[in-house]
Amino acid sequence: MKTGGGSDEAKRRAGERAAEAVEDGSVVGLGTGSTTAFAIEAIGRAIDDGLEVRGIPTSFQSRQLAIDCDIPLTSLDEVLRVDLAIDGADQVSEAGDLIKGGGAAQTREKLVAAAADRFVVVADPSKLSARLERSVPIEVVPDAHTVVAKRVRELEPAGEPTLREASQKDGPVVTDNGNLMLDCEFGSITDPETLATQLSNVPGVVEHGLFVGMADAVYVGTDDGLEVRRFESE
Numbered sequence: 001m002k003t004g005g006g007s008d009e010a011k012r013r014a015g016e017r018a019a020e021a022v023e024d025g026s027v028v029g030l031g032t033g034s035t036t037a038f039a040i041e042a043i044g045r046a047i048d049d050g051l052e053v054r055g056i057p058t059s060f061q062s063r064q065l066a067i068d069c070d071i072p073l074t075s076l077d078e079v080l081r082v083d084l085a086i087d088g089a090d091q092v093s094e095a096g097d098l099i100k101g102g103g104a105a106q107t108r109e110k111l112v113a114a115a116a117d118r119f120v121v122v123a124d125p126s127k128l129s130a131r132l133e134r135s136v137p138i139e140v141v142p143d144a145h146t147v148v149a150k151r152v153r154e155l156e157p158a159g160e161p162t163l164r165e166a167s168q169k170d171g172p173v174v175t176d177n178g179n180l181m182l183d184c185e186f187g188s189i190t191d192p193e194t195l196a197t198q199l200s201n202v203p204g205v206v207e208h209g210l211f212v213g214m215a216d217a218v219y220v221g222t223d224d225g226l227e228v229r230r231f232e233s234e
């Protein structure tokens with residue numbers, strides 16, 4: 001379920017601007033996706049120029065890219081806290097809440113964002129929406145996908161779950177953690193915080209893609225500029 005119709009130029013502006021916020025000696029969370037990839041590549045170039053940072057990747061994809069860019073890596077086991085996390089989003093509401101998980105990486109992405117002093121989201125205008133209304137990705141343990149789907153249909157408001165199918169193999173997408181993905185359609189989400197709590201309370205849910213009150217800033221790149229939206233994270 002990859003998303004987003006933004007141009008590479010818009011994504012590049014957002015990603016490169018976020019990379020400029022990385023301070024010498026810091027630990028940086030490396031998100032997942034095509035927009036964050038521009039930030040990771042820019043951090044790699046800054047390291048070539050003398051910047052000293054350590055990165056914590058949020059997925060197989062971001063780990064590989066960080067290795068390719070010669071970014072020294074660490075983990076939450078070693079550092080416990082992150083200075084700045086940079087990540088993309090599938091949708092950003094006016095309130096700064098996010099839907100993430102188009103790349104099936106929201107579990108590690110949320111861990112790293114939650115450990116960060118600052119969480120900066122990089123996006124292009126195609127991700128902006130007054131309210132969150134895309135389907136919500138939910139990572140579930142494989143044995144639980146049928147019962148979690150049933151519970152999602154019984155919620156108030158009810159969701160309509162679809163098991164995410166792989167495009168280059170038969171059967172479902174298997175996450176970096178060995179789990180499955182349900183994409184759950186709730187329509188326009190009026191109360192993301194309550195829905196996030198409801199989803200977290202379903203046994204078998206590993207993590208869902210609602211990031212409520214977590215973003216400190218959203219960098220929205222366009223073809224000819226950049227807008228920074230700041231929020232007070234909780």
Ligand SMILES: O=C(CO)[C@H](O)[C@H](O)COP(=O)(O)O
Nearest residue numbers: 033034035088101102103105
């Ligand atoms: O949440 C994510 C991965 O789980 C990504 O950050 C999200 O899908 C945005 O990706 P892109 O920048 O390629 O549009």
